[in-house]
Amino acid sequence: MLYGIGMVSFLNTITMKQISLVWLRRDLRLDDQAALYHALKNETNVLPLFIFDTTILNLLPNKFDRRVDFIHQVLSDMKKELDAINSSLLVEYGDPIDVFSELIDRFTIKAIYTNRDYEPTAIARDESVKKLVESKGIAFKTFKDQCIFEQSEIVKDDGSPYSIFTPYSRKWKSKLNDFYLKSYPCKKYYHHFYQGDDFKFPDLESLGFSKTDIVYNKFVLSREIVRHYDKTRDFPALKGTSRASMHLRFGTISIRKLARYALDYNETYLNELIWRDFYMMILYHYPKIVRHSFKADYDKIPWLNNEKDFKAWCEGKTGYPIVDAGMRELNTTGFMHNRVRMIVASFLTKHLLIDWRWGEAYFAEKLDDYDLSANNGGWQWAASSGCDAVPYFRIFNPEEQTKKFDPNRAYIRKWIPELDSLDYPKPIVEHKFARERALNVYKKALAG
DNA sequence: GGCCCCTTCGG
DNA sequence: CGAAGGGGC
Numbered sequence: 001m002l003y004g005i006g007m008v009s010f011l012n013t014i015t016m017k018q019i020s021l022v023w024l025r026r027d028l029r030l031d032d033q034a035a036l037y038h039a040l041k042n043e044t045n046v047l048p049l050f051i052f053d054t055t056i057l058n059l060l061p062n063k064f065d066r067r068v069d070f071i072h073q074v075l076s077d078m079k080k081e082l083d084a085i086n087s088s089l090l091v092e093y094g095d096p097i098d099v100f101s102e103l104i105d106r107f108t109i110k111a112i113y114t115n116r117d118y119e120p121t122a123i124a125r126d127e128s129v130k131k132l133v134e135s136k137g138i139a140f141k142t143f144k145d146q147c148i149f150e151q152s153e154i155v156k157d158d159g160s161p162y163s164i165f166t167p168y169s170r171k172w173k174s175k176l177n178d179f180y181l182k183s184y185p186c187k188k189y190y191h192h193f194y195q196g197d198d199f200k201f202p203d204l205e206s207l208g209f210s211k212t213d214i215v216y217n218k219f220v221l222s223r224e225i226v227r228h229y230d231k232t233r234d235f236p237a238l239k240g241t242s243r244a245s246m247h248l249r250f251g252t253i254s255i256r257k258l259a260r261y262a263l264d265y266n267e268t269y270l271n272e273l274i275w276r277d278f279y280m281m282i283l284y285h286y287p288k289i290v291r292h293s294f295k296a297d298y299d300k301i302p303w304l305n306n307e308k309d310f311k312a313w314c315e316g317k318t319g320y321p322i323v324d325a326g327m328r329e330l331n332t333t334g335f336m337h338n339r340v341r342m343i344v345a346s347f348l349t350k351h352l353l354i355d356w357r358w359g360e361a362y363f364a365e366k367l368d369d370y371d372l373s374a375n376n377g378g379w380q381w382a383a384s385s386g387c388d389a390v391p392y393f394r395i396f397n398p399e400e401q402t403k404k405f406d407p408n409r410a411y412i413r414k415w416i417p418e419l420d421s422l423d424y425p426k427p428i429v430e431h432k433f434a435r436e437r438a439l440n441v442y443k444k445a446l447a448g
Numbered sequence: 449g450g451c452c453c454c455t456t457c458g459g
Numbered sequence: 460c461g462a463a464g465g466g467g468c
Contacts, residue, residue, distance in 0.1 A: 034459070144459065177460035180459065256459095 027251035034145035039113035040189035047194040073216035087193035115145035230268035236337035237410035245369035279377035298385030319427035325415035334368035345382035346396040356383035
């Protein structure tokens with residue numbers, strides 16, 4: 001009897017097709033995708049896998065999360081595309097280590113292909129998965145896909161990483177050539193996709209989440225916006241930015257495609273893409289910045305961290321219209337124009353002397369395009385604690401920023417309809433007083 | 449064996 | 460694009 005059961009599972013194993021997995025994470029597309037390309041080129045029976053990672057999902061306080069809904073919609077589209085070529089998509093739910101333990105028993109897996117992620121927790125996760133699968137004789141192969149240049153590809157002549165953007169970007173541009181921007185021609189090897197069984201696709205509710213107002217559409221970059229980017233990007237009332245951030249975050253657009261556009265049409269736009277590479281590189285080399293100031297001295301600042309002020313900032317009730325408009329845009333849509341992100345971050349860290357970590361955590365919760373490297377970089381830039389940050393004595397004046405970048409107050413009025421009524425709050429702190437206070441607190445902390 | 453040219457190939 | 464490698468001389 002025991003012999004019989006063993007025999008059945010033995011037969012199942014040897015008759016089962018050997019497959020290779022492409023573990024999708026923030027690269028949710030089937031074209032110009034590095035890991036997918038290499039898997040399809042080198043292997044047969046290639047099956048894409050996505051894991052709804054409970055170690056991430058369990059930390060999301062709001063079950064109406066646009067990001068989870070977005071991923072779910074993207075995967076649903078992808079599955080249709082794969083179904084159409086008689087292939088499939090494997091979607092799992094759980095801690096990746098447990099999921100892979102289970103998959104190793106369920107399938108005969110030859111190799112796992114995936115694209116590198118540079119966040120410390122992702123690096124640790126991938127290390128432990130690699131250890132697990134390699135102990136079972138399964139290859140674990142990783143590729144560069146998220147950025148143009150990663151890790152130590154752009155370093156100073158002595159091999160050390162840059163911490164100043166301008167020389168970094170110069171080196172970046174000098175190293176760039178068409179080959180780095182070339183699209184990975186995945187379609188050429190589509191016949192190597194796994195053929196056969198259809199795998200169950202979970203609905204959003206079974207993952208513990210609910211439908212939101214987000215609708216996923218394939219991202220189309222506007223050539224006109226990129227062409228005029230340098231002239232329009234700072235005006236939040238205009239449609240002057242590419243709105244690519246969420247697609248870059250989840251990989252529904254290829255960075256190479258955007259960089260080709262940028263190179264052809266607008267240098268300023270290209271620089272913004274280089275900032276993205278720069279901050280990913282910085283996070284890779286200095287993972288301590290997740291919790292600590294890049295410039296250690298700045299962790300000596302005695303933040304006031306007034307809860308009432310923080311709440312007013314979060315809710316868009318500081319009495320500073322440009323700040324409040326930004327926060328309301330964020331709370332309502334999950335997005336905030338980048339010029340306004342800088343203004344609200346400067347206001348929180350300098351006017352209110354609230355720890356940049358509080359602001360960053362709030363953005364992490366609310367931004368649909370939230371990305372650790374870019375957000376940490378942006379917050380530490382505004383707080384002056386970061387690499388190549390704004391100097392501490394440069395404090396954005398909200399009124400001056402408004403005059404320059406929202407002169408007709410069109411953006412402000414869009415988000416604050418009650419602006420001219422008594423319902424709109426008085427400023428929670430006076431600008432001149434707050435500015436002097438910030439200067440004194442920063443100066444004293446950095447001197448001591 | 450050494451050099452040059454041309455093709456291939458990598459991310 | 461630029462490096463590497465094969466073939467011809």
